Amino acid sequence: MRLERVAAHVPAGARLADIGSDHAYLPVALMRRGQICAAVAGEVALTPFHAAQRTVTENDLQTRISVRLADGLAAIKSQDAITAITLCGMGGETIRDIFESGKSHLSGHERLILQPNGGEQPLRQWLMDNGYGIVCEEVLHENRFDYEIIVAERAAEPLTYSAKELFFGPLHLQLRSPAFLQKWQRKLRQRQKTLHHLARAQQALPREKVQALNQEVHWIRELLA
Numbered sequence: 001m002r003l004e005r006v007a008a009h010v011p012a013g014a015r016l017a018d019i020g021s022d023h024a025y026l027p028v029a030l031m032r033r034g035q036i037c038a039a040v041a042g043e044v045a046l047t048p049f050h051a052a053q054r055t056v057t058e059n060d061l062q063t064r065i066s067v068r069l070a071d072g073l074a075a076i077k078s079q080d081a082i083t084a085i086t087l088c089g090m091g092g093e094t095i096r097d098i099f100e101s102g103k104s105h106l107s108g109h110e111r112l113i114l115q116p117n118g119g120e121q122p123l124r125q126w127l128m129d130n131g132y133g134i135v136c137e138e139v140l141h142e143n144r145f146d147y148e149i150i151v152a153e154r155a156a157e158p159l160t161y162s163a164k165e166l167f168f169g170p171l172h173l174q175l176r177s178p179a180f181l182q183k184w185q186r187k188l189r190q191r192q193k194t195l196h197h198l199a200r201a202q203q204a205l206p207r208e209k210v211q212a213l214n215q216e217v218h219w220i221r222e223l224l225a
């Protein structure tokens with residue numbers, strides 16, 4: 001379901017780069033459905049790289065999907081003329097670092113479809129700082145986890161998101177979908193538990209950490225009020 005929702009945001013006829021592709025399930029599924037024209041599956045680690053090669057070969061898609069052993073966006077060559085990039089199943093900070101160190105491989109015309117596992121706030125911050133606007137956001141709950149999908153495109157004008165928008169997601173705050181509100185009900189309970197344990201802990205904790213947690217709890221309460 002998670003990758004299905006990511007797939008739904010890949011434009012028809014895209015030239016896709018799936019970075020951190022693991023078994024290359026996403027580009028292979030999209031190619032088999034005729035949804036994309038060409039794809040690069042990038043992997044930094046040997047075992048998933050070989051798994052991706054195997055999936056592509058088994059589906060006889062070697063001429064349409066290039067599997068490359070590369071760190072982050074280094075898998076992308078300018079002649080690939082990539083129009084969409086998917087980066088899924090990694091922490092938001094990792095996704096941000098991959099974009100930051102691979103900036104020179106971006107043309108600015110690609111749609112970015114990102115599925116971070118946590119760390120959404122620093123990722124949104126990077127998108128804003130680098131001239132991207134968030135065009136779609138989704139939350140989905142699967143196997144006891146909340147997954148976020150963030151779709152971004154280079155904006156014509158610089159955009160400024162508030163601290164709260166960077167934390168919750170600017171479109172989520174407008175739309176307030178049931179899945180989004182349920183996610184934050186769960187997060188509120190977790191943070192309240194953490195604060196309770198912190199209060200009972202023997203050793204002193206960094207004040208900024210407690211302050212940040214209290215600020216988040218305050219925002220979440222306001223959101224759910």
Ligand SMILES: C[S@@+](CC[C@H](N)C(=O)[O-])C[C@H]1O[C@@H](n2cnc3c(N)ncnc32)[C@H](O)[C@@H]1O
Nearest residue numbers: 019020021022042043044045048071072088089
């Ligand atoms: C948890 S898997 C997610 C696989 C798939 N994208 C998904 O969402 O199901 C993360 C994959 O990203 C790869 N990865 C991590 N850092 C990477 C980087 N800098 N460049 C390319 N691949 C990376 C890992 O080797 C791993 O196969």
